[in-house]
Amino acid sequence: MGSGVHSLGYFLFEVSDLDAWDRFLTKVLGVERGEALGEGLVPYRTDERAARILLRQGPADDLIALGFEVPSEQTLHEVTTHVREAGHSANPARASEAKARGVEGFVRTFEPGGVAVELFYGPVIADTPFRRERVAAGFVTGEQGVGHLALRANSIAETRSYFEQVLSFGLSDHIRCTLPGDFKVDITFLHVNPRHHTVALGSGLPKHLHHFMLQMGSLDDVGATLDRAFASNVRVVQGLGRHPNDEMVTFYCVTPSGFECEVGWGGRTVDDSTWEPTTYNRISDWGHQSPYRRPPKRPTEMGEQP
Ligand SMILES: [Fe+2]
Numbered sequence: 001m002g003s004g005v006h007s008l009g010y011f012l013f014e015v016s017d018l019d020a021w022d023r024f025l026t027k028v029l030g031v032e033r034g035e036a037l038g039e040g041l042v043p044y045r046t047d048e049r050a051a052r053i054l055l056r057q058g059p060a061d062d063l064i065a066l067g068f069e070v071p072s073e074q075t076l077h078e079v080t081t082h083v084r085e086a087g088h089s090a091n092p093a094r095a096s097e098a099k100a101r102g103v104e105g106f107v108r109t110f111e112p113g114g115v116a117v118e119l120f121y122g123p124v125i126a127d128t129p130f131r132r133e134r135v136a137a138g139f140v141t142g143e144q145g146v147g148h149l150a151l152r153a154n155s156i157a158e159t160r161s162y163f164e165q166v167l168s169f170g171l172s173d174h175i176r177c178t179l180p181g182d183f184k185v186d187i188t189f190l191h192v193n194p195r196h197h198t199v200a201l202g203s204g205l206p207k208h209l210h211h212f213m214l215q216m217g218s219l220d221d222v223g224a225t226l227d228r229a230f231a232s233n234v235r236v237v238q239g240l241g242r243h244p245n246d247e248m249v250t251f252y253c254v255t256p257s258g259f260e261c262e263v264g265w266g267g268r269t270v271d272d273s274t275w276e277p278t279t280y281n282r283i284s285d286w287g288h289q290s291p292y293r294r295p296p297k298r299p300t301e302m303g304e305q306p
Contacts, residue, residue: 004075005068005167007145008198009123010051011212012065014058020256021055028228030134034126038100046139050124051102052146061257063209065116076121080107086166112159113152115208137217144195150210153201156188163190163199172197172270173245174279185283189245194269196246211252211260219249222265229253241287244280
């Protein structure tokens, strides 16, 4: 810890269907569309800030950039020096780019997989409070940042080293197991604040992003969001379940760009003074089953189930 990186401030996705994303974010997740800040990006809000999720129109349908917050312009200079000393490029962005993201300034560098890491300071606070129309208890952000993500790593060792050495993340834990079909799972979880993990690293993924996670303030909000997902024909790929490491109750659904969104509640936080990384041999303690794994059975067949 201690590089000055506080938290994950925002996600920037390039999406081919802005309208579908707008419906998904606002009608299903209960995220609020923000006031346009600048050219080329559409901002969405999960709290008092002007932008927590940014969309730009384009063919990638993937994660383009992660905004990591530092507390001040002075800290940004120090972190930039550290990034360059570690052998990475770090280039100040144009004022218009910062404006469009709702930040005072940022420096662009890249993680080993090629996703832009935008180190920023000075988040813009919106003129109006966040409207909790669909998510009554709101989203859990603050010192824990906007949420977490599962990122593709070509080499977990190399990407882990980048986050630990360059951005001063710490190891939370690992999940290593083999799923039915001989599917090997090897995920490394990293934190940069009390949120159990801000970044999870996996390999063999088709896109940079496997999923991003937004945490809600109540289990009722997560359940209501799951209902809205089904009602909106959003594909739910894993129903409610609890992960053993962060202990969050979550479900997963597919975004209009094909990568997934995890919606969660609860979970534990990391205290670095006492934390000891461990390795878990399972992805979930319960649940996270596919609702579509078996076709629904007619009542007359119920007694024949194993
Ligand atoms: Fe997750």
